[in-house]
Amino acid sequence: MSLANGRTYLAIPGPSVVPDAVLRAMHRASPNIYEGELIDMMPGLKADLRRVARTEHHVAIYMGNGHAAWEAALSNVISQGDLVLVPSTGRFCEGWGEMAEALGASVELLDFGMKSPMDADAIEARLRADTEHKIQAVLAVHVDTSTSIKSDVAAVRAALDAAGHPALLMADCIASLGCDRFEMDAWGVDVMVTASQKGLMLTPGLGMVFFNDRAAEVRATMTRVSRYWDWTPRAHPEHFFQYFGGTAPTHHLYGLRVSLDMMMAEGMETIWTRHEKLASAIWAACEAWGQGGPLSLNVEKRAHRSFAVTALRLGGPDGTRLRRWSEHQAGVTLGIGLGMSEPDDPKGDGFLRIGHMGHVNAHMVLGTLASIQAGFDALDLPYGAGALDMAAKALAS
Numbered sequence: 001m002s003l004a005n006g007r008t009y010l011a012i013p014g015p016s017v018v019p020d021a022v023l024r025a026m027h028r029a030s031p032n033i034y035e036g037e038l039i040d041m042m043p044g045l046k047a048d049l050r051r052v053a054r055t056e057h058h059v060a061i062y063m064g065n066g067h068a069a070w071e072a073a074l075s076n077v078i079s080q081g082d083l084v085l086v087p088s089t090g091r092f093c094e095g096w097g098e099m100a101e102a103l104g105a106s107v108e109l110l111d112f113g114m115k116s117p118m119d120a121d122a123i124e125a126r127l128r129a130d131t132e133h134k135i136q137a138v139l140a141v142h143v144d145t146s147t148s149i150k151s152d153v154a155a156v157r158a159a160l161d162a163a164g165h166p167a168l169l170m171a172d173c174i175a176s177l178g179c180d181r182f183e184m185d186a187w188g189v190d191v192m193v194t195a196s197q198k199g200l201m202l203t204p205g206l207g208m209v210f211f212n213d214r215a216a217e218v219r220a221t222m223t224r225v226s227r228y229w230d231w232t233p234r235a236h237p238e239h240f241f242q243y244f245g246g247t248a249p250t251h252h253l254y255g256l257r258v259s260l261d262m263m264m265a266e267g268m269e270t271i272w273t274r275h276e277k278l279a280s281a282i283w284a285a286c287e288a289w290g291q292g293g294p295l296s297l298n299v300e301k302r303a304h305r306s307f308a309v310t311a312l313r314l315g316g317p318d319g320t321r322l323r324r325w326s327e328h329q330a331g332v333t334l335g336i337g338l339g340m341s342e343p344d345d346p347k348g349d350g351f352l353r354i355g356h357m358g359h360v361n362a363h364m365v366l367g368t369l370a371s372i373q374a375g376f377d378a379l380d381l382p383y384g385a386g387a388l389d390m391a392a393k394a395l396a397s
């Protein structure tokens with residue numbers, strides 16, 4: 001017998017839960033891509049995307065996942081041989097850097113480890129030392145999904161300004177957008193990348209690159225940009241996929257229209273507060289479990305934890321055992337410990353993650369936490385008492 005029969009819940013940090021209304025909007029006959037509804041809805045869709053990113057500037061939409069958005073952004077402003085600075089707080093920071101390297105950039109990693117956020121002072125010191133301004137861009141991942149560390153992107157801008165350095169500030173908000181507060185213009189971010197399948201509550205398949213006028217100026221100085229990744233025609237208000245990028249991602253755009261409607265109705269401030277509240281309940285439970293067992297939160301300080309994802313350490317083979325129990329016996333799929341390992345656990349079986357991004361509410365979080373606790377009991381893993389009470393209290397407060 002399995003207690004998993006019923007509606008399953010994918011509680012991994014992307015892809016996230018797709019609301020039924022979004023799925024319904026995608027379940028339709030193929031639309032005309034040359035005129036009519038789809039074309040007419042694009043200006044409003046882009047305007048709402050800007051509202052989510054808190055920017056007045058440009059947005060280009062690509063068919064592709066987050067990796068595509070990474071490459072798209074880099075392709076527009078990074079040339080062969082350019083130096084790129086990558087402050088690293090986990091696997092996704094390294095990954096974006098590796099992509100820049102594969103495109104011919106020379107990449108310098110500033111490694112902040114897997115437990116603490118970027119240190120803006122160290123970034124400033126490195127920028128000051130670059131007296132010839134060789135660094136073309138700083139690639140800052142807002143929330144590294146592997147470690148669940150949230151870094152202060154505005155502080156990275158302050159470091160650039162304090163050092164008087166002209167490098168572009170490029171942010172990866174793939175995990176954080178629509179979950180953790182992010183303000184592109186107020187924080188002085190020049191380029192921001194995101195994707196559809198996390199806080200935007202859509203299926204995987206859309207990558208988005210936001211860029212300001214400074215980044216557009218840098219793009220204009222590039223001698224060669226891949227035709228497909230070039231953001232200039234895609235951001236042009238009157239040009240659409242049929243002229244420059246090939247067939248539009250029709251059904252994704254209909255889904256995105258509905259997910260943006262939901263986000264506009266809820267309001268960005270409320271969305272961020274909801275995510276914070278739900279995350280607090282998860283942290284409260286994890287802290288209580290940790291009082292009497294091996295579970296620990298990867299990030300110690302609350303201010304450095306993301307509202308979208310929580311990385312946990314259980315040790316031994318137990319992260320994997322718990323994930324399997326939870327999926328097969330409770331219908332809740334937890335995230336693997338991506339990019340995390342220890343000398344005696346090279347595959348990272350001791351780690352796991354809970355995704356709490358996008359279309360997530362109190363009962364989903366409480367159900368996940370109670371399922372985890374049932375898993376501890378079923379697997380005979382020790383844990384501290386009172387975790388579910390703490391989670392309920394965090395939500396009720």
Ligand SMILES: *Cc1c(COP(=O)(O)O)cnc(C)c1O
Pocket residue numbers: 014065066067068092141143144145172173174175195204
């Ligand atoms: C998910 C994620 C990516 C990669 O996105 P894909 O759609 O899997 O290519 C990159 N960066 C961050 C921070 C992410 O959370």
